[in-house]
Amino acid sequence: MATNKQITETLKRVLGNTYALYLKTHGYHWNVEGPSFKSLHELFEEQYTQMWQSIDEIAERIRMLGTFAPMGGEILAGATIDTADNSVPSANGMVQNLVAGHEAWLEDTAAALNEAEEAGDTATETLLGDLITGHEKMAWMLRASLER
Template sequence: MKSKKIDISKIDIGISEKDRIAIAKGLSKLLADSFTLYLMTHNFHWNVTGPMFNTLHTMFMDQYTEQWNALDTIAERIRSLGVVAPGSYEEYEKLTTIPAVKGKPKALEMVALLVAAQEATARTARDLLPLVAEANDQPTTDLITQRLDIHEKTAWMLRSLLEE
């Protein structure tokens, strides 16, 4: 009895190629926003000064560490869908919705910029949910739900620092 040769180039996970590519494109935008947010947060960790230095320095470290770990999860989901994950500054710059930070903001400006970046990343994730639901892609739904929870909670915590 001859064994049937398996075509490893064909992906048959129950999601059409068209949907896999569309979802991967959306996840690539989320990866770009997540990387940009990571880089911004790490930059602020290094460069924060003032009376809130210790609090913000430590908080930013916790946040960029969490964000760094999320990058791998997002990129690996893109790969699981059979698409190459973006991985260069040039690609991220084209895909991100987060504007570059100019100069060295003061501590509370850093916090406000991070609130906006956390919210932008949440919006990017949320925009992908209808397509993911339509494609019945539960692993991506789970990933997005987890990211939304973290970005919304982090935005709230940062926003709380800006209240009088």
């Protein structure tokens, strides 16, 4: 059975991945171009705003479990979603990159949810379940925005 310390380490990874995806989405919001500019600019803003709120919720859950939330560069330390690529792809490339990011986020967070379930941490289960639903919707909206 996972301990609070293990759950907080898992939540730090979820926090880092959420922050990485937030940064990528916000950067794409600033730099998207092309015929779908307006709709993607607005979609990216809607999504990064939602992720910003969830970053706070995850950090507060870490605090509730008795651990300090990571700060500064430490936030991304456990992230598995890469933020090193600073190139500006096409609008469709941006959407594809974000879909891949959400899929990676969902896979990792499903494992975190299983850990919380095994630990009997219903508050973390609820938080992660709600976040998963939100990211599934974001991924769906992005997939629906891809040019075919």
